[in-house]
Amino acid sequence: MTKAAVAASYGGPEAIEIVERELLEPAEGEVLVEVKAIGVNPYDYKSYSGAFGTDESKLPIALGSEASGIVVAVGGSAEGPVGPIAVGDEVIVSGLNGTYAEKIVAPARFVFPKPADLEWNVAAGVLAVAGTAYDALESVGVKSGDTVLVHGAAGGVGSVVAQLAKERGATVIGTARAQNHDALRAFGAEPVEYGDGLLGRVRAAAANGIDAAIDTVGTDEAVDVSLELLTDRSRLVSTAAFGRASSDGFLTVGGPESAKRRRLASPTLLEQAGSGVFEVTVAKTFPLDEVARAHAELQSAHPRGKFVLIP
Structure with a gap:
């Protein structure tokens, strides 16, 4: 089991609940990642706001699409966008639904090596x-x-x-x-x-x-x-x-077309972030349990930079 944040209904941040989610062993081509930090994006709160509809069959909505962490298990052969993934690798998970969690199982195609010079908090929010x-x-x-x-x-x-x-x-x-x-x-x-x-x-x-x-x-x-x-x-x-x-x-x-372009550019963008070509500022961090407060603050005037959740 792993603690995770989901939207149990449509509405405002009060719709978010912290739940215990079953955690399956990684299958072939998947990895289990112990999450160190989670990037927060406007899409996360829009997903349950009603902006994209209010289909009750989609509830609860798993939140988040990016995180950084350490690989703790690999299911068979896991080949990521830039090569094989092994236990102990420091990685960035990007484009996977449901990253607001302590641990996540991710198909290898969503997993990129974390540049050594990027702190966990920055790495969690860089690719989006x-x-x-x-x-x-x-x-x-x-x-x-x-x-x-x-x-x-x-x-x-x-x-x-x-x-x-x-x-x-x-x-x-x-x-x-x-x-x-x-x-x-x-x-x-x-x-x-x-x-x-x-x-x-x-x-x-x-x-x-x-x-x-x-x-x-x-x-x-x-x-x-x-x-x-x-x-x-x-x-x-x-x-x-x-x-x-x-x-x-x-x-x-x-x-x-945008998704393909971003995916192909991701390794280069991470290299550039790691070498200082551009920087991503982290404005504020919140415990995962306070995700509702993070979403509320993100929708109001807030300091320049990304919000990050810490499991």
Whole structure:
């Protein structure tokens, strides 16, 4: 048995329960991982909020999609994306449903080696944000010499977008609250504050115009400003404004092509994270038992960076 967090009903964080879940021995091609840290993402609370429907047959909903930990058992031959997996390996599990637990059984295809220089807490939250950031950059073809507008550039995904865009040789203009502007400057981005007058501030910061825009917040302001500045709507991608994308004809991340792109890029992204090409900030940690509080705080104003659960 293992302690795990599930959503027993649809609604707010009060729907979450800590339960004892049966833990099967790993089958051929699976591994048993003792979890050290668990990444928390907005999708986790959206999954039981009703945003994706309220099908009662899907309850209880196992929560979480990423974690870091140590392999404690291997079922037969387990070949991960970058090679064989053995007992004692320090790993990252990404893309597997139900990682809010003390121990998890994971098919090897979801298991990646943890870079030695990444702490457990950082490793638990790196691939979801880095994969989304990479996917967004690839979607709009960001390259050296581009000027890129990043909405929500101080957030989990946005901060990695900014750093990876700079790594590609792009100029980055990022929207953020004033208190996060120093962090953006440290990433090499030019910060601008969102809110009334954003269009004028971006124009002033981008003397030669904007070549691409990546929206990680999903507000009408972010979309409207991007559409006003871009001549090619195929160079605007959003991780959140799905309704506007459908009506206004720009790109979003997600779907089979995005999943494939992220999966193939994961080993390289982990190497880059381990070598310091980009960093993921951990804002706060919570015990697994306090997952409901973590979800409540994540939905309100909170410090810059990822939330992480500790079993």
